[in-house]
Amino acid sequence: MSKEPVAVVGIGQTKHVAARRDVSIAGLVREAARRALDDAELGWADIDAVVIGKAPDFFEGVMMPELYLADALGAVGKPMLRVHTAGSVGGSTALVAANLVASRVHSTVLTLAFEKQSESNAMWGLSLPIPFQQPLLAGAGGFFAPHVRAYMRRSGAPDTVGSLVAYKDRRNALKNPYAHLHEHGITLEKVQASPMLWDPIRYSETCPSSDGACAMVLTDRAGAARSPRPPAWMLGGAMRSEPTLFAGKDAVSPQAGKDCAADVYRQAAIADPRRDIDAVEMYVPFSWYEPMWLENLGFAEEGEGWKLTESGVTELDGDLPVNMSGGVLSTNPIGASGMIRFAEAALQVRGQAGEHQVDRARKVLGHAYGGGSQFFSMWLVGAAAPDS
Amino acid sequence: MRDIALVAFAQTDHRRTSEELSEVEMLMPVLHDVLGQTGLKTADIGFTCSGSSDYLAGRAFSFTLALDGVGAWPPISESHVEMDGAWALYEAWTKLLTGDADTALVYSYGKSSPGSVRDVLTRQLDPYYVAPLWPDSVALAALQAQALVDAGETDEPALAAVGARSRADAGSNPHAQLRGSVAQGDYVVRPLRTGDCPPIGDGAAAVILAAGERARELCGRPAWIRGIDHRIEAHSLGVRDLTDSPSTRLAAEKAGAFDRPVDTAELHAPFSSQEVVLRKALRLGDEVRVNPSGGALAANPIMAAGLIRIGEAAARIHRGESDRALAHATSGPCLQQNLVAVLEGDPR
Numbered sequence: 001m002s003k004e005p006v007a008v009v010g011i012g013q014t015k016h017v018a019a020r021r022d023v024s025i026a027g028l029v030r031e032a033a034r035r036a037l038d039d040a041e042l043g044w045a046d047i048d049a050v051v052i053g054k055a056p057d058f059f060e061g062v063m064m065p066e067l068y069l070a071d072a073l074g075a076v077g078k079p080m081l082r083v084h085t086a087g088s089v090g091g092s093t094a095l096v097a098a099n100l101v102a103s104r105v106h107s108t109v110l111t112l113a114f115e116k117q118s119e120s121n122a123m124w125g126l127s128l129p130i131p132f133q134q135p136l137l138a139g140a141g142g143f144f145a146p147h148v149r150a151y152m153r154r155s156g157a158p159d160t161v162g163s164l165v166a167y168k169d170r171r172n173a174l175k176n177p178y179a180h181l182h183e184h185g186i187t188l189e190k191v192q193a194s195p196m197l198w199d200p201i202r203y204s205e206t207c208p209s210s211d212g213a214c215a216m217v218l219t220d221r222a223g224a225a226r227s228p229r230p231p232a233w234m235l236g237g238a239m240r241s242e243p244t245l246f247a248g249k250d251a252v253s254p255q256a257g258k259d260c261a262a263d264v265y266r267q268a269a270i271a272d273p274r275r276d277i278d279a280v281e282m283y284v285p286f287s288w289y290e291p292m293w294l295e296n297l298g299f300a301e302e303g304e305g306w307k308l309t310e311s312g313v314t315e316l317d318g319d320l321p322v323n324m325s326g327g328v329l330s331t332n333p334i335g336a337s338g339m340i341r342f343a344e345a346a347l348q349v350r351g352q353a354g355e356h357q358v359d360r361a362r363k364v365l366g367h368a369y370g371g372g373s374q375f376f377s378m379w380l381v382g383a384a385a386p387d388s
Numbered sequence: 389m390r391d392i393a394l395v396a397f398a399q400t401d402h403r404r405t406s407e408e409l410s411e412v413e414m415l416m417p418v419l420h421d422v423l424g425q426t427g428l429k430t431a432d433i434g435f436t437c438s439g440s441s442d443y444l445a446g447r448a449f450s451f452t453l454a455l456d457g458v459g460a461w462p463p464i465s466e467s468h469v470e471m472d473g474a475w476a477l478y479e480a481w482t483k484l485l486t487g488d489a490d491t492a493l494v495y496s497y498g499k500s501s502p503g504s505v506r507d508v509l510t511r512q513l514d515p516y517y518v519a520p521l522w523p524d525s526v527a528l529a530a531l532q533a534q535a536l537v538d539a540g541e542t543d544e545p546a547l548a549a550v551g552a553r554s555r556a557d558a559g560s561n562p563h564a565q566l567r568g569s570v571a572q573g574d575y576v577v578r579p580l581r582t583g584d585c586p587p588i589g590d591g592a593a594a595v596i597l598a599a600g601e602r603a604r605e606l607c608g609r610p611a612w613i614r615g616i617d618h619r620i621e622a623h624s625l626g627v628r629d630l631t632d633s634p635s636t637r638l639a640a641e642k643a644g645a646f647d648r649p650v651d652t653a654e655l656h657a658p659f660s661s662q663e664v665v666l667r668k669a670l671r672l673g674d675e676v677r678v679n680p681s682g683g684a685l686a687a688n689p690i691m692a693a694g695l696i697r698i699g700e701a702a703a704r705i706h707r708g709e710s711d712r713a714l715a716h717a718t719s720g721p722c723l724q725q726n727l728v729a730v731l732e733g734d735p736r
Contacts, residue, residue, distance in 0.1 A: 096467065096479055243456050244453065
């Protein structure tokens, strides 16, 4: 028996900002969920189950907050699942929800991911000292900076590539009303003059801390037929994990990322991702991860990813636009960031991305990663149903 | 729908403290145990899913290190829920239903010993209106117990009998933390006495799921999942009838538990009073063998205790001691969220 096709028929986001002091955590998630339902023209009663994801509970100081959020998400009397797979969680959450539809356990599922970073301090939430373990020190940047440096050495990429990515993503964010950072006066010179935080990562090449939520309504073929707006169809989806640290680990281009992409491409019959995929929403929390992931995902040969960035291929009007929404570099409610990638990919193939819409976006990849470059989740969505 | 079964189950000996072991060290023996039972290697497993809580571990991303115990190299298809392992099993079940995988490894673990678990669990409550008051898990369970007593559903001697029966049954369970005769003791929070409360301890569990013929190859008598469902209730205790569990009843209906009688039920009732609620919701009569393992009153490693109920029910089917068993898991204060699975063995 084949899987039920899965369609995205509703997408909702909050306006991402540094601190949403006007709403509780429940108010934040309900706002995104309500917008996704409105987009699908559905009510709470149309939802069979809720799948929620977020990054570590220490980021808000609430243990297993889904228990408290059951009411706000209309989940009372329904199944509710809570996913946590580190930074990739927003993507993983969508994939777990998609499986509920694909397996025909449920017809219509609400999936949502959020982070309300202003409730706490994520950098220090990540930096609790643990006996006998390598300290993370001040947050994720310190962990990833050496991997970026390794990439620069390995590829021979010029020092300026990172700033090109940041300059592009921050400009793209100006076209996305939901993006956190709207830096109207941004220039390449300003990016390159910003303070060095974790060499070689500068302040303007780093993601912000955001409060935000993202929700999607996923449904089966019958649900998609009733959809008031064009659905996005899931053509492939996969997760892969590998250990944090081990001898022989390639921190620059992890095998788990390559395997995950290969699985998605196999499901979606993608022979050449560079040719067959129209755009990518990629998890780039530090600018240099764009060229690194371009290689890891098979869009460029090893050591060649930076050339795509440098030559403008990944610009909004380029041949392979990357992070049309402004990406994680412009908006980072950590637990939601992966789902925003997945949702933005779906918006593109639905033709609903507004000012940051890519012309003729038929197949778009959503990508997320987390932990020590060890957890990967991806999906490929298309404008046409998988078997049509 | 594809037929999916539990084909192996393993658990640690649950103990008050395991301070000499990391989570990975606690977990590795049970992972090796279930793999050994089936002859599978990590690379043979199609999907891996786990359940645990950062708040018990006292650190963010605590589950990432557990992957070292799994041996996730070459990379594996893997996911994690911040829930009891029973819900990890549910996620794995849906993954197998899609046909993407034929086997799944499910594990969960929890160490309650490093902190004060009564205080830690208060962090699960509404962060604005309830958590600041620090009502602890025993106090909330006592509210529920008192509501049952007031409604004439039970009394203190009946509650004491639940605890005594559980620990007596645990006498034949080498993994249990409390076994044999245990004093009912003083009130912890009235009307609950020491004997009505679960032991605090550390532990881990693992199961392997397999689909169709693969299950028959791996296990002499697979425990087929005939139905599994879970439901959540409102969070605020003030809007719930604490003497009933509509979410358990609905999950049981959806799982087909009422279609035919079960001979065995493994209930995740950390407090004696909660067994009273669950028996009512699940319409379990005296003819049903309830918690032959001793249940959560004999060993309650948080985040694993629900998965252990499913594992214990399956193990009885594997051993030929049950033909149709119900397994239940719970999460949240006063049975807020509940999962019910119905397992069956092939006819003998």
